[in-house]
Amino acid sequence: MRIKLEARGQQSKLMSYASPILAALLTLICGAFLFWMLGKSPMQALHTFLIMPISDPYRIAELLVKAGPIVLCAMGLSICFRANIWNIGAEGQLLMGGLVGSCAALALLDSQGIWVLPLILVAGILGGMAWAAIPAFLKNYFNTNEILSTIMLNYISLNILLHGVHGPLKDPNGFNFPESALFSDWQTMPILLEGTRLHLGVSFALLAMVGVWVLMSKTFIGFQIKVLGGDERSAHFAGFKHKRLVWFCLLLCGGLAGLAGVGEVTGPIGQLVPNISPGYGYAAIIVAFLGRLHPLGILFAGLLMALLYMGGEMVQIHLDLPLAVTGVFQGMLLLFLLICDVLIGYRIIVHKSAPKIVKQSLSIEPPAVAIEGK
Amino acid sequence: MFAIRKYCLFKVLIVGLLSLGFSTIALAKNHDPLKVAFVYVGPTGDAGWTYAHDEARKYMVEQLGEKVKTTYVENVAEGADAERVITELARAGNKLIFTTSFGYMNPTLKVAKKFPDVKFEHASGYKRSKNVGTYFDRVYQGRYLTGMVAGLMTKSNLLGYVGSFPIPEVIRGINAFTLGARAVNPKAEVKVVWVSSWYDPGKESEAANTMINMGVDVVTQHTDSPGPINAAEKKGVYAVGYHSDMAVYGPKAHLTATEHNWGPLYTAKAQAVLDGTWKSEDVWGGLSDNALDLAPYNKAVPKHVRAIVDQSKSLIAEGKLHPFVGPIKDQSGEIKVPKGQRMSDSEMLGMKWYVEGVQGKLPK
Numbered sequence A: 001m002r003i004k005l006e007a008r009g010q011q012s013k014l015m016s017y018a019s020p021i022l023a024a025l026l027t028l029i030c031g032a033f034l035f036w037m038l039g040k041s042p043m044q045a046l047h048t049f050l051i052m053p054i055s056d057p058y059r060i061a062e063l064l065v066k067a068g069p070i071v072l073c074a075m076g077l078s079i080c081f082r083a084n085i086w087n088i089g090a091e092g093q094l095l096m097g098g099l100v101g102s103c104a105a106l107a108l109l110d111s112q113g114i115w116v117l118p119l120i121l122v123a124g125i126l127g128g129m130a131w132a133a134i135p136a137f138l139k140n141y142f143n144t145n146e147i148l149s150t151i152m153l154n155y156i157s158l159n160i161l162l163h164g165v166h167g168p169l170k171d172p173n174g175f176n177f178p179e180s181a182l183f184s185d186w187q188t189m190p191i192l193l194e195g196t197r198l199h200l201g202v203s204f205a206l207l208a209m210v211g212v213w214v215l216m217s218k219t220f221i222g223f224q225i226k227v228l229g230g231d232e233r234s235a236h237f238a239g240f241k242h243k244r245l246v247w248f249c250l251l252l253c254g255g256l257a258g259l260a261g262v263g264e265v266t267g268p269i270g271q272l273v274p275n276i277s278p279g280y281g282y283a284a285i286i287v288a289f290l291g292r293l294h295p296l297g298i299l300f301a302g303l304l305m306a307l308l309y310m311g312g313e314m315v316q317i318h319l320d321l322p323l324a325v326t327g328v329f330q331g332m333l334l335l336f337l338l339i340c341d342v343l344i345g346y347r348i349i350v351h352k353s354a355p356k357i358v359k360q361s362l363s364i365e366p367p368a369v370a371i372e373g374k
Numbered sequence B: 001m002f003a004i005r006k007y008c009l010f011k012v013l014i015v016g017l018l019s020l021g022f023s024t025i026a027l028a029k030n031h032d033p034l035k036v037a038f039v040y041v042g043p044t045g046d047a048g049w050t051y052a053h054d055e056a057r058k059y060m061v062e063q064l065g066e067k068v069k070t071t072y073v074e075n076v077a078e079g080a081d082a083e084r085v086i087t088e089l090a091r092a093g094n095k096l097i098f099t100t101s102f103g104y105m106n107p108t109l110k111v112a113k114k115f116p117d118v119k120f121e122h123a124s125g126y127k128r129s130k131n132v133g134t135y136f137d138r139v140y141q142g143r144y145l146t147g148m149v150a151g152l153m154t155k156s157n158l159l160g161y162v163g164s165f166p167i168p169e170v171i172r173g174i175n176a177f178t179l180g181a182r183a184v185n186p187k188a189e190v191k192v193v194w195v196s197s198w199y200d201p202g203k204e205s206e207a208a209n210t211m212i213n214m215g216v217d218v219v220t221q222h223t224d225s226p227g228p229i230n231a232a233e234k235k236g237v238y239a240v241g242y243h244s245d246m247a248v249y250g251p252k253a254h255l256t257a258t259e260h261n262w263g264p265l266y267t268a269k270a271q272a273v274l275d276g277t278w279k280s281e282d283v284w285g286g287l288s289d290n291a292l293d294l295a296p297y298n299k300a301v302p303k304h305v306r307a308i309v310d311q312s313k314s315l316i317a318e319g320k321l322h323p324f325v326g327p328i329k330d331q332s333g334e335i336k337v338p339k340g341q342r343m344s345d346s347e348m349l350g351m352k353w354y355v356e357g358v359q360g361k362l363p364k
Helices: A013-037 A042-054 A057-082 A090-107 A116-142 A146-166 A200-218 A220-230 A232-237 A242-269 A280-290 A295-319 A323-345 A356-364 A368-373 B002-027 B049-067 B081-091 B102-114 B139-153 B168-184 B201-213 B227-235 B263-275 B303-317 B345-349
Strands: A002-007 A346-351 B034-039 B068-073 B096-099 B119-123 B132-137 B158-163 B189-194 B218-221 B238-243 B254-260 B282-285 B292-294 B335-337
Touching: A013 A042, A013 A323, A042 A057, A042 A295, A057 A090, A057 A200, A057 A220, A057 A242, A057 A280, A057 A295, A057 B081, A090 A116, A090 A146, A090 A242, A090 A280, A116 A146, A116 A242, A200 A220, A200 A242, A200 A295, A220 A232, A220 A242, A232 A242, A242 A280, A280 A295, A280 A323, A295 A323, A295 B068, A295 B081, A323 A346, B034 B049, B034 B081, B034 B263, B049 B068, B049 B238, B049 B254, B049 B263, B068 B081, B081 B096, B081 B102, B096 B102, B096 B263, B102 B119, B102 B132, B119 B263, B139 B158, B139 B168, B139 B218, B139 B238, B139 B254, B139 B292, B139 B303, B158 B168, B158 B201, B168 B189, B168 B345, B189 B201, B201 B218, B201 B227, B218 B227, B227 B238, B227 B254
Parallel strands: B034 B068, B034 B096, B096 B119, B119 B132, B132 B282, B158 B189, B158 B218, B218 B238, B238 B254
Antiparallel strands: A002 A346, B254 B292
């Protein structure tokens, strides 16, 4: 027996909308079974995992705070991916944004005024862009594979950040511990909803979504990006400036990731610490594809990702379930989403007979046991 | 394939049985227990920093039984996530929350402000408030003793130390280890390799390997993974563990380890909250408070070595021996602590220099 995936001639429009719902249903069923096996009430466990994180304003605010940086990075990544530029470096660009923004904040520690925060944010954006400029330059002038260069730059930026926070940027009154001084009120994001951590930075994710949507569907440069991603030769024949597009996509992504990074240090963290990102830049890659590189899809995917993180904490806190179980549940949802997505584009073909070539080899030299085995 | 599935099923079943067990314990209560929560920076695992905290949690449950109910959250990142998790734990009705990593310091203080009736205990920090206390153990005492073991067991007189970050806590450990080794073996010297991480098995074993290749024959570490123990086992040299007993990772190599023993402290703190006598303070417990211990010796450690180290251990516990007592020279040979004088706690907490016998320069 042989199983094969065969491309469908036509993709069902209905199924492309129904597939996430189907995936969600499958996850709920399997998740319920998993929790039941662990001796928990399935309904209560699913409720704790999926509903509790959005059950009151504080938690919803937390969800948005968590989703913000992921969505910002994923928006930028989606533009790169549309252009077939495989930027894996959002993490490093985010860290660099946080680092450069923090440098600006620490340099302006005693400054007061409404201009302080915007200046810090611009510094962060420029930091992210500068970091993304390196792979753009390498790709354009040395034809360097951007997957490798961006991944390696992630480690470099992390170590520069660690050097900074353990060295020149650490709090002089902090007993040598690796943390910067706390930023002042002028340097931190204003809170949008009293009593929560919902800060101005989260709204940048929404702005980015609108911006990316307009860019990709309403502008000529968006069209050029899509053509470049679809067929590089056509883009070349049409006279599109390839190098300029590479610069554009990477710098835009770097800027957005940098904004996400500086938004974390001036937002919920409020100082420079060694761990400003628990892998947001990597999660954003999943989110970008889960959202099918569409701005609205990315927004939902980002919220879903944040919900899964928070739900995982909720079941640990309220149901005493171990971390590993939450990992299994999160993995299940992502796996089902991917499976359902594959089945929109492909159908499964089951060949009853074994492939011919195997039969021939068997007929030449028939080892009885092997045939039984088949 | 089938083996993997069977194994997973087996694991799930065990987890299921365990959680069933826990829920029956929880049911058998007569009045509301004190809810105590723990925030962990890593997975509870089989060894290391978080493992030691979780063992202490279990010890507390054993001691206080139905008077407490515990919850823990693993792998909580030290950035923006910490504040949310701590808040959620406070909201869930926990009245005593242990936040067990340095990076939780500011988030703990922020949450504590919003929940004045919840008590918080933060490990390794220096900021306190009305309802936030801090605690740590005098690990340097254990370092000194394990240094003695290493100094007596080495043949090359070259010891290796895998460091995480050059903060005073780590430098204090390196210095105590060096002083211990040189107290019994004046020729002993200590090499240090920094890995810029608290937990990175790959880098840690690489650092250990590098030092072993340079002639080091006892390796120790101020990092969380058993990587250096593994490396020593493979190369046939000795190792000294940290945080918890790591003997399973190097049955031949692992001489002993400095173990945290948070259990008595956690029990006392929970009891204080139950009694209404809890107050915010800084606890820095040593051998005399049973706050740390040495892991069982390897059978390779001969009797006379055990006798020397055990004797020093009881002297430290009785307060008759202090690892940082003068004369102590720094690397340039200059006397930093005059003869007979003991370093004060604040001097030890701010330690930024190497003692004589440590090789290499301290990164600034």
